[in-house]
Amino acid sequence: MNRAAAGDRIRRLGRVARGPTITANLMARVGALAALTTASLLVARTGGPAAVGTLALLRVLPWFAGLLLSSGLYGAAPYFLSGPGRADPRYRPTLPAMAATAGVLGAGLWVALAPVVGPRFFPALSSALVLAAGITIPTQLMETTAKACSQGFDDLAGSNRIIFLEELVFVPLYGVPVAAGVPPYAAMLIALPVGDVLTATAGWIRLRRRGFFRGAGRPSLVLARKVAGYGARAQVGSIVLLLNARLDFAVVTALVGPSALGVYAVASRFAELLRLPALAINYVLYPAYARLGAINAAAQARDAIRRTSWVPAAAAVPVAAAAPVVLPLLYGPAFRSAVVPTWILLAGLAGGGVYGVMSAFQSGAGHPGLNSFAQGVGLVVTVALDLALIPHTGIVGAAIASALAYLTTVGALVVCFRRTSRAASPPETSGSTTEEAPGHFPGGPASAAPAPPNAEASP
Structure with missing residues (x-):
């Protein structure tokens, strides 16, 4: 692919990251x-x-x-x-x-x-x-x-x-x-x-x-094996993501009781409205980055982070302001105690825009295991803090544990993104914008170095 054609394709796929498609x-x-x-x-x-x-x-x-x-x-x-x-x-x-x-x-x-x-x-x-x-x-x-x-x-x-x-x-x-x-x-x-x-x-x-x-x-059975190899690494992250999202429910039930879980579940579901922009960003950018190849996708991802990272943080403000009114109005006065956990969870979810772009890049560039690694780091924090905080502070402790786990996961993704995007960058002495050959993404199915376990897909 010549430079003009490659540049045109990058611009065309870059438009995917802009308003209409994600919206x-x-x-x-x-x-x-x-x-x-x-x-x-x-x-x-x-x-x-x-x-x-x-x-x-x-x-x-x-x-x-x-x-x-x-x-x-x-x-x-x-x-x-x-x-x-x-x-x-x-x-x-x-x-x-x-x-x-x-x-x-x-x-x-x-x-x-x-x-x-x-x-x-x-x-x-x-x-x-x-x-x-x-x-x-x-x-x-x-x-x-x-x-x-x-x-x-x-x-x-x-x-x-x-x-x-x-x-x-x-x-x-x-x-x-x-x-x-x-x-x-x-x-x-x-x-x-x-x-x-x-x-x-x-x-x-x-x-x-x-x-x-x-x-x-x-x-083709041969191709099915390739798909299964990538998918096996991807599904580890999906399982860890599910545990990260809902393990606190089980711990709250066991240590505090079902009534507390009811209040915490309402807080969690309300705060997780902030996940929607990140899910949309990830869903749209993942196939776009796979089409671009790792080198060009890294550049696009950096640009997308600058343009979208602020969205969940900005959305957290009106959601937080609405919580004291909406939760008791919809669920009754008994759910006023869900407001503080909601605020804490919103603070943790404010980094979701970065998560959506970075996880899309890792999956699209052939590194699904790095998403799983980041989710695994977050799960360790979830388990440790749930057991340490919930017995003493109840659902507020569960919210603190989840918020810190969310932020830890994003931090681990930032570290992985810096490493893989730097490795995908073209040499400084080269001015070309050529695309990597399909199937030869670093750490992908055609690479000799297997990536660690990823997360993607929800019911």
């Missing part, structure tokens, strides 16, 4: 959050608190099973479609084939484990409904893989549509059967897989129309 993803996430809130309220009114908890588990456990059995396919697909695999059409049938295979295995494993899983996690469900829940593993896998493939295939509009629809379609698919007299739990197990199938089908049809399968050929 569109953010709006999709806000819409999905509104739909999820509506669904939760509907389930709470028709099935009570236990039904809300069951719905949460029915969303999380199949997603988590799919992540493990597909070897981190959710996070790996955008990398290979945007970066080293973009010139090889065989990746395109390989990714959905991996999802379908993992889905069949997951459903079979769920059926085998149902006698253990059911009583422990789903005591309100009959044995037949617990067995039926296994179908949501393949349906979620195909839906989430369609979303990841859209992200990597430069169809962020299609990916945004899936983000929104996967939450929205549940509302009528659950509400109509319940209104017709179907019991709430049975209605859930109608709405979840049917919603997945409808959303996934729309996503795959859109990809097909955009040429995703054109000239793709047959799935």
